[in-house]
Amino acid sequence: MPPVLQVTGLSKVFGAREQEALRLADEGVGRDEILRRTGATLAVHDVSFTVERGELFVIMGLSGSGKSTLVRLLNRLIEPSAGTVQVDGRDLRALDDAQLRSVRNDKISMVFQHFALLPHRTVRENAAYALKIRGVGAREQRERADWALRTVGLLERADARPDELSGGMRQRVGLARALAADSEVLLMDEPFSALDPLIRRDMQDLLERLQSELHKTIVFITHDLNEAMRLGDRILMLKDGRTVQLGTGPEIISAPADDYVADFTSDVDRTRVLTAGDLLREPRMTARLGDRAGDVLRALGTAEANGVYVLDDRGRIAGVARDDLLARALQEGRTDLGTREVVAEYATIGADRPVVEFVHLVGRHTVPLGVVDDDGRLLGVVPRAAVLDALSAVPARGSVR
Ligand SMILES: Nc1ncnc2c1ncn2[C@@H]1O[C@H](COP(=O)(O)OP(=O)(O)O)[C@@H](O)[C@H]1O
Ligand SMILES: [Mg+2]
Incomplete structure (x- = not known):
């Protein structure tokens, strides 16, 4: 079986002189210099990785390192400047609009930092939203939404409206929506970054539990190294759009690829990352x-x-x-x-x-x-x-x- 996601040599340039910027990037010229010489932004350059079924794969980097661009390339919300994304062995570029829509509806769902909840609908209707769009029957919508809400511990609030919930609870509704949709791959772009530390911790616990029970394939974006170490089976570290290291948390801590990674990881609490x-x-x-x-x-x-x-x-x-x-x-x-x-x-x-x-x-x-x-x-x-x-x-x- 092919891997769920296979990314090969993926690059994205924003701006007019795309090919020229890419050529400079291939020569090893840095992002700032490329911007100065071409006016184009090298958001992602030559990134390759594979995500296996059931893996929680973390993409980590500081703000501006290209994480959101990369995750949008994964379901072709934006077109790559170079490289390929294969989902279950099929090149995304080979799909027509209808096929692409079906991949986004059934295969890969995106969970954003600010879940776009519908304010005038109930929690249950929000959880069922992806199913409704897909044309699933009312009864099944309700069953799946209720299952998802129970899974995230919110079933008793099913009839409430989003503005009656706390921030952490709203995040859980967003998570329930993604779970109800039952897509195989969840793309999560900094879903917990706006939460305060205690609620964030709860959400990390919840995600870990869901993962151990449901074995989804998750691509999780964060700028927080401790969160990356805590959740990730493997972590891809990005800097200025390029891969600096790909490995498990313990691998990255014990053998940082360069001074940048070493510096970055020096504050990590090793006693929580390294295992017996x-x-x-x-x-x-x-x-x-x-x-x-x-x-x-x-x-x-x-x-x-x-x-x-x-x-x-x-x-x-x-x-x-x-x-x-x-x-x-x-x-x-x-x-x-x-x-x-x-x-x-x-x-x-x-x-x-x-x-x-x-x-x-x-x-x-x-x-x-x-x-x-x-x-x-x-x-x-x-x-x-x-x-x-x-x-x-x-x-x-x-x-x-
Ligand atoms: N639509 C766009 N047009 C131009 N530049 C963009 C666009 N989206 C992102 N960028 C630039 O690409 C780089 C990577 O951004 P982004 O992928 O959002 O990083 P991150 O999610 O890691 O903060 C940044 O320099 C950003 O300004
Ligand atoms: Mg981002």
């Missing part, structure tokens, strides 16, 4: 139930460790074998490692949990913090050094303030 999975290491050794206690004790000596995770036959943690307990077992004539030789002196965490949730557990036991999957199988360990290392990472040269 980002920091995990292969354990230096593990033991199995049934192993010979003498062998395990010798291996511990060689590794200069005082304890080791003991796994059962399915790779789950049975406990920790400590050197003193192994020595006693041998003295008492028990040669095989059994459940009596292991103790529950360890802590575990899921791979997706951020550092802030487990930093207090690190370095507390004879074995490093264990990272486990949903079945309790040991995936790896997080030694204290790995945490210190990740948190102390110094921004790249030249960006220290």
Whole structure:
């Protein structure tokens, strides 16, 4: 199956001398210089990326970096100067007007910063709006709108009018409208930027929950790096219309592409971005139930460790074998490692949990913090050094303030 969205070499110039501006851009000339020489604005230049089904893809950049232009190119609200956009493997330029309209109605919906709610219609009518335009029957409109309103927690306000709602609630009506339309891809251009911080946080939580339940494909625009890191599976960082980096939040933080990105990311709270999975290491050794206690004790000596995770036959943690307990077992004539030789002196965490949730557990036991999957199988360990290392990472040269 082709990716939902595939963008290749996409550029957009505003102004008359478009081709000349593009040629300069291809030579590497910057936006300001192009504007001076041609009078044209290079809004987006040579951007390529792919969005997979179910992905929450973030486009991040400061004001003027070309985010809104890029997102408008994605559903052909504006025509590109160069490059292609493919939706489900079909080039948008190959579609006639009717096909394009159907893509916009059924496939891709746009959610704007200021949801254009209809003031004289009820919340329910607003939520059903896209369906009404599409000619969906009244009963189905109502069912889908009510489902969407329940999903965003607003069903009990279905008969209210928009001006009776708070700003945060109005944003949720806009979100409900997009959900009711049930299009596969949601394009969201700074939907939360106008909200105050607490409501914004609620909306981010709501979006995360919706995403984990509904698995929409979302292209989310923001100028806020913390929001990008919080929500994005991957983040495309734009500067002056060009890609500076494309990667996951942890990738961008741990390996910024240049000084600009390093500087930008130096203020990010790493303890909330980096997860146990980002920091995990292969354990230096593990033991199995049934192993010979003498062998395990010798291996511990060689590794200069005082304890080791003991796994059962399915790779789950049975406990920790400590050197003193192994020595006693041998003295008492028990040669095989059994459940009596292991103790529950360890802590575990899921791979997706951020550092802030487990930093207090690190370095507390004879074995490093264990990272486990949903079945309790040991995936790896997080030694204290790995945490210190990740948190102390110094921004790249030249960006220290
Ligand atoms: N319709 C337009 N005509 C001329 N210039 C435009 C137009 N739309 C955007 N621009 C310019 O393109 C650049 C990128 O703008 P935009 O895509 O809105 O950035 P962002 O959404 O990241 O703030 C800016 O310099 C902006 O002034
Ligand atoms: Mg914008």
